[in-house]
Amino acid sequence: MDPSRAASTPSYGPPGDGGGPAPEFPAGLRVLLVDDDPTCLKILDRMLRKCLYDVTTCSRAAVALSTLREKKGWFDLVLSDVYMPDMDGFKLLEHIGLEMDLPVIMMSADDHKDVVMKGVTHGACDYIIKPVRMESLKNIWQHVVRKKRNELKELENSGSVEEDDKHKRSLDDGDNASSGCVGNWKNAKRKKEEEEEEMVEEHDDSSNTKKPRVVWSVDLHQQFVTAVNQLGVDKAVPKKILELMNVAGLTRENVASHLQKYRLYLRRVSVPQHHSRFDAHFASAQEVTYNSIGSVSGYDFQALAASTQLLPHNIAALHSGPRSATNTGMGVSAIDQIGFLNSGKQVTNSSNIISSSVQQINSRQMSDIHGPSNNIELNQHGQSQQVVQPFGSINRQFGEGTTKFFSSPSSELTNFSLPRGTINGQPNNSLARHMNQHGQQFPISQQRSNMEITWQGQGLPRSRGQLLTETACHDSRLVSALLQQVPSNNIPNHVSGGLETSANMLTSLPANYMNASCSTSPQALYPDVHNSFITGLAGSCYPRVSSIGATPQTGSVKALSNSSNLKGMDNHVPNYDIIAEQHQNKSQDWKLQNVNLPYQSGQNLRHGQSTIDCRSSLMGNQDSTSSAKNGFNGNAGTVVKNIISTGSDTDKEKRECIVQHKTNLVENCNRVTYDGIPDFSYQDILFEDNIITNELMNVVRKQQQEGIEQVDNEFNFNPPV
Amino acid sequence: MALHISSALAVSARLHPLLRFCFHNTCPEMENASGLQRQLASMKKNLFDQGYLDEQFNQLEELQDESSPNFVEEVVTLFFRDSSRLMANIDQALEQCPRDFHRLHKLLHRLKGSASSIGAAKMKNECTSFGEFCSEENLEGCPRSFQKVKKEHTILRQKLESYFQSLSLVPSQLLRQVGPVDKATPSCS
Numbered sequence: 001m002d003p004s005r006a007a008s009t010p011s012y013g014p015p016g017d018g019g020g021p022a023p024e025f026p027a028g029l030r031v032l033l034v035d036d037d038p039t040c041l042k043i044l045d046r047m048l049r050k051c052l053y054d055v056t057t058c059s060r061a062a063v064a065l066s067t068l069r070e071k072k073g074w075f076d077l078v079l080s081d082v083y084m085p086d087m088d089g090f091k092l093l094e095h096i097g098l099e100m101d102l103p104v105i106m107m108s109a110d111d112h113k114d115v116v117m118k119g120v121t122h123g124a125c126d127y128i129i130k131p132v133r134m135e136s137l138k139n140i141w142q143h144v145v146r147k148k149r150n151e152l153k154e155l156e157n158s159g160s161v162e163e164d165d166k167h168k169r170s171l172d173d174g175d176n177a178s179s180g181c182v183g184n185w186k187n188a189k190r191k192k193e194e195e196e197e198e199m200v201e202e203h204d205d206s207s208n209t210k211k212p213r214v215v216w217s218v219d220l221h222q223q224f225v226t227a228v229n230q231l232g233v234d235k236a237v238p239k240k241i242l243e244l245m246n247v248a249g250l251t252r253e254n255v256a257s258h259l260q261k262y263r264l265y266l267r268r269v270s271v272p273q274h275h276s277r278f279d280a281h282f283a284s285a286q287e288v289t290y291n292s293i294g295s296v297s298g299y300d301f302q303a304l305a306a307s308t309q310l311l312p313h314n315i316a317a318l319h320s321g322p323r324s325a326t327n328t329g330m331g332v333s334a335i336d337q338i339g340f341l342n343s344g345k346q347v348t349n350s351s352n353i354i355s356s357s358v359q360q361i362n363s364r365q366m367s368d369i370h371g372p373s374n375n376i377e378l379n380q381h382g383q384s385q386q387v388v389q390p391f392g393s394i395n396r397q398f399g400e401g402t403t404k405f406f407s408s409p410s411s412e413l414t415n416f417s418l419p420r421g422t423i424n425g426q427p428n429n430s431l432a433r434h435m436n437q438h439g440q441q442f443p444i445s446q447q448r449s450n451m452e453i454t455w456q457g458q459g460l461p462r463s464r465g466q467l468l469t470e471t472a473c474h475d476s477r478l479v480s481a482l483l484q485q486v487p488s489n490n491i492p493n494h495v496s497g498g499l500e501t502s503a504n505m506l507t508s509l510p511a512n513y514m515n516a517s518c519s520t521s522p523q524a525l526y527p528d529v530h531n532s533f534i535t536g537l538a539g540s541c542y543p544r545v546s547s548i549g550a551t552p553q554t555g556s557v558k559a560l561s562n563s564s565n566l567k568g569m570d571n572h573v574p575n576y577d578i579i580a581e582q583h584q585n586k587s588q589d590w591k592l593q594n595v596n597l598p599y600q601s602g603q604n605l606r607h608g609q610s611t612i613d614c615r616s617s618l619m620g621n622q623d624s625t626s627s628a629k630n631g632f633n634g635n636a637g638t639v640v641k642n643i644i645s646t647g648s649d650t651d652k653e654k655r656e657c658i659v660q661h662k663t664n665l666v667e668n669c670n671r672v673t674y675d676g677i678p679d680f681s682y683q684d685i686l687f688e689d690n691i692i693t694n695e696l697m698n699v700v701r702k703q704q705q706e707g708i709e710q711v712d713n714e715f716n717f718n719p720p721v
Numbered sequence: 722m723a724l725h726i727s728s729a730l731a732v733s734a735r736l737h738p739l740l741r742f743c744f745h746n747t748c749p750e751m752e753n754a755s756g757l758q759r760q761l762a763s764m765k766k767n768l769f770d771q772g773y774l775d776e777q778f779n780q781l782e783e784l785q786d787e788s789s790p791n792f793v794e795e796v797v798t799l800f801f802r803d804s805s806r807l808m809a810n811i812d813q814a815l816e817q818c819p820r821d822f823h824r825l826h827k828l829l830h831r832l833k834g835s836a837s838s839i840g841a842a843k844m845k846n847e848c849t850s851f852g853e854f855c856s857e858e859n860l861e862g863c864p865r866s867f868q869k870v871k872k873e874h875t876i877l878r879q880k881l882e883s884y885f886q887s888l889s890l891v892p893s894q895l896l897r898q899v900g901p902v903d904k905a906t907p908s909c910s
Contacts, residue, residue, distance in 0.1 A: 039800040039835045046784045046792065081834070083827045109834035109848075131777040131837040134784075 026141030027052035030074060034064040034092065035081040035107070040130065044079070044107075047137050061087035068100055075102060076144045082108035082115065090122045097123045103143040107132060123270075154263050216258060223247065224258060233266065757891045764884050773877055778840030794885050800839045801878050807832050808871060815864050825855050825863070832870075844873040 031053045035041045041057055048055045056075070058064040061084050068075060078096055082089035093104050106119040109130040119127040125143040128136050216224070227244035228236040238256035245255070768774045778793075785792040811828050814821060833848035847870040854862035 037831060037835050037838075038803050039796060040838045042796055042799060043781065043784070043838050046789070047780075050784060083830050083834075107834075108830060109837055110830045130834040131780075131840070133777070133780055 026144075028054050029141050029144065030054045030076045031056070031140070032064060032068065032075045032078045033057045033080075034061055034078065034084070034089075035059065036084045036086075037081065040081070040107075040132075044132060044137070047132065047134050048079075050134065051138055053137075060084070061089070061092045065092065065095055068096065068102070072100065075100075077140060078102050078104045079140070080104060080106055082106050082110060082119070090118060093119070093122045093124055103147045105140060105143065154267060155260070157260060157263060220245075220247065220250075221258075224255070224262070228259070228262065233263070757887060761884070761887050761891060764880075764887060768880060768884065772842050773880060774840045775842035775845075776840065777837060781839060794888070797839055797881055797885070800835055800841075801874075801881075804832060804835055804874060807835070808867075808874065811867060815867060820858070820860065820863070822855055822858050826852070829855060841873075841877050844870065844877055847873050 031048055033041065033044055033048065033055055035044065035057075036059050038059065041059060045055050045057050056067065058067060061080070064078070064080070065087075068078070080089050080092055084092075089106055089108075093106065096102055096104050103125040104123070105126040105128060106124040107128045107130055108115065111129045116127045125147070126140070223245045224241065227241045230244060231237070231240055236259065238252045238259055241259065242250060242252050242255045765774075769778075781793045781796060789795075807828060811825065811832065814825050814828060829848060829852050833845060833852065836844040836848060847866070851863065851866040851870050854866045
């Protein structure tokens with residue numbers, strides 16, 4: 001059998017021109033078929049074509065993933081086998097859900113209940129038992145329509161009704177599956193996406209222009225979550241929530257927008273639960289995190305703990321946890337716990353970082369938070385759980401929290417599973433370690449002892465990989481600490497030389513921030529897919545950064561350039577400064593950073609594709625997110641950037657690690673709060689600003705865009721008041 | 722005879738224009754072809770009755786049309802080629818010590834998916850029982866069960882090969898008729 005990379009072979013109707021003279025719905029449905037069995041592949045391909053679908057076949061999951069990334073938004077549905085040699089079907093499912101948020105149908109001859117359950121919990125829309133019959137395939141289009149409707153509905157819930165109505169109407173038309181509405185569902189899909197963006201923007205605008213922003217502090221968020229849980233997540237309406245919360249000065253609009261974000265976050269969180277990360281590291285943590293988030297109510301945190309991967313959600317969860325304010329709202333406590341649980345090791349680190357970054361990213365909130373303050377509450381958790389992105393609730397308070405995070409994990413550098421995925425696995429750890437080591441140098445308030453931010457000055461002996469990995473260990477904590485430290489400038493510039501940039505970052509990070517850890521964790525957290533983002537950060541962050549700089553928007557480019565100066569610590573210092581002024585650099589840097597980071601990790605060039613996409617998406621998002629976010633993002637981005645810019649190899653490595661972490665964090669953040677505001681990135685980047693935040697933001701955004709719950713973002717950010 | 726032909730004509734008219742032509746000329750080739758057709762039909766019927774093939778095979782045949790006239794044969798050929806390799810892997814995995822049951826499980830399901838997709842019923846059943854032995858981690862039962870799977874595989878291969886050979890002898894015009902037709906044979910029989 002030949003691992004044929006199937007080329008797109010539209011059997012009917014125009015391939016990807018957005019529906020042009022598309023045949024009658026559901027004909028022309030663009031399906032990606034992934035199965036390593038050539039017999040099944042041939043049969044299914046034929047069957048799907050008989051259904052008049054537009055089929056693209058792949059016999060390897062990795063190829064499928066890169067195809068999906070290359071042709072973003074082109075596919076409507078994915079049909080995947082469960083048992084594949086190069087990658088587990090569930091992992092692929094997870095990745096797709098995180099990055100592209102497409103409906104995925106699993107197939108297998110294995111009809112055991114537990115396997116089917118696994119498919120369901122991982123977010124598969126359906127599970128078909130082989131042998132597959134024509135009848136089963138004839139109706140797969142329903143999943144596409146249903147998903148669109150659900151997404152639209154969510155938007156409606158918290159967003160403007162009118163727009164939703166419009167979309168809904170169009171969607172309804174599309175649902176009719178009648179000949180006249182072929183393009184409708186496609187259009188509706190696009191519209192929905194636009195709408196979401198719009199809504200985000202609207203929120204941003206309103207928050208920027210109109211009333212004073214409501215800072216969704218941890219406590220406030222906790223109250224919110226409690227109220228929502230009381231009413232029931234599905235039934236909660238802003239008015240009632242407001243009543244239950246009984247908080248003076250809070251308007252129904254505040255609650256409404258926050259609720260929207262929260263819902264999106266929940267949705268996102270519940271989907272990727274089972275995504276089986278490609279990366280072993282990831283997988284475990286992520287799965288746990290996801291699970292935890294999704295189930296919020298019922299999950300066993302321990303399970304989360306088990307998963308080493310911290311998903312942004314986790315972070316969010318984490319944040320919410322300690323914060324009590326319930327950033328994540330979701331059972332916040334659970335999540336937090338999960339975050340903690342998960343990682344114990346890296347996960348925690350990452351989560352910490354992420355959360356901190358996320359928090360940082362919460363640009364909106366950022367304004368309120370100053371770099372160090374972002375110590376995301378992750379620290380609170382103490383456990384380095386690298387909850388990747390404590391959802392929105394993470395509000396700036398990360399500062400304190402994060403430090404704690406860092407301190408907790410400490411010993412486990414290795415645990416950190418940077419999102420880089422397999423690739424970064426190791427490097428991340430080293431970085432983490434580095435970071436951890438160095439971290440200690442920093443006057444990190446918390447127990448940073450673990451944080452040995454190796455970067456510090458030591459010229460980053462380790463390769464990025466090491467740093468990353470190291471950081472991973474202490475993981476998020478250190479990273480975040482480092483990251484955080486950067487802004488705070490408390491950190492003595494231990495980082496000298498190569499690390500300078502990173503050191504700068506570190507130093508600037510408030511001790512609390514476990515930047516180091518954060519960075520590592522984010523990477524680990526993210527599955528391979530995201531790794532691309534992160535990887536960019538981790539290793540080749542630096543080099544990439546520069547390259548990315550070119551691509552990202554001008555604003556970010558600058559940010560990058562700042563970072564690129566990393567070469568010498570001195571150069572970076574400015575970055576840090578920038579971070580400090582995150583608010584100023586805001587989105588631009590932020591975006592850039594975010595974007596760059598992921599891309600940078602040249603290592604994962606292949607991921608690069610995806611990351612690039614992410615980047616652009618991030619960039620886009622950032623723009624919309626408004627400067628406020630930037631502040632936060634900037635942190636994440638800046639940190640990352642700093643790392644990246646450091647450029648010099650040795651430094652680069654370290655920096656990259658850092659950056660990667662950041663990106664990871666950012667990514668995580670992005671994922672969580674997609675909203676354009678890399679909430680996480682904030683956290684991660686405590687550094688705030690510009691440097692990394694932008695990049696991180698980008699990353700985060702992208703991630704978010706990809707499928708990470710937007711809600712996350714929203715939650716990270718203070719809802720526009 | 723005349724009656725026979727006319728009824729055949731009527732049938733063929735409904736079936737296929739070419740057939741109409743074919744049946745119109747009761748040439749010896751046609752008679753042979755129809756004999757072959759009958760033979761094929763009964764072969765197929767046997768395969769189904771004896772449980773070697775199941776309904777999925779019909780699904781495959783439905784997929785065959787003008788645009789891919791030899792679809793079923795292609796798929797079956799592909800299956801046997803791929804499954805041979807797969808079974809060699811399983812053999813190898815079975816010889817491993819300690820047995821990697823997880824890997825065996827994956828390979829097995831791969832094989833089972835393949836077999837079931839072409840409608841190889843008996844083989845699928847043997848795969849299922851092999852799977853059960855694997856999940857029980859039965860060191861003894863696994864190899865024995867797998868031998869059965871291999872046996873079924875071989876038998877099915879032989880049967881299908883001869884079926885397809887016969888199929889190729891039938892003129893294509895008739896084939897189109899023979900293909901999707903299940904167990905029933907054309908009225909001309």
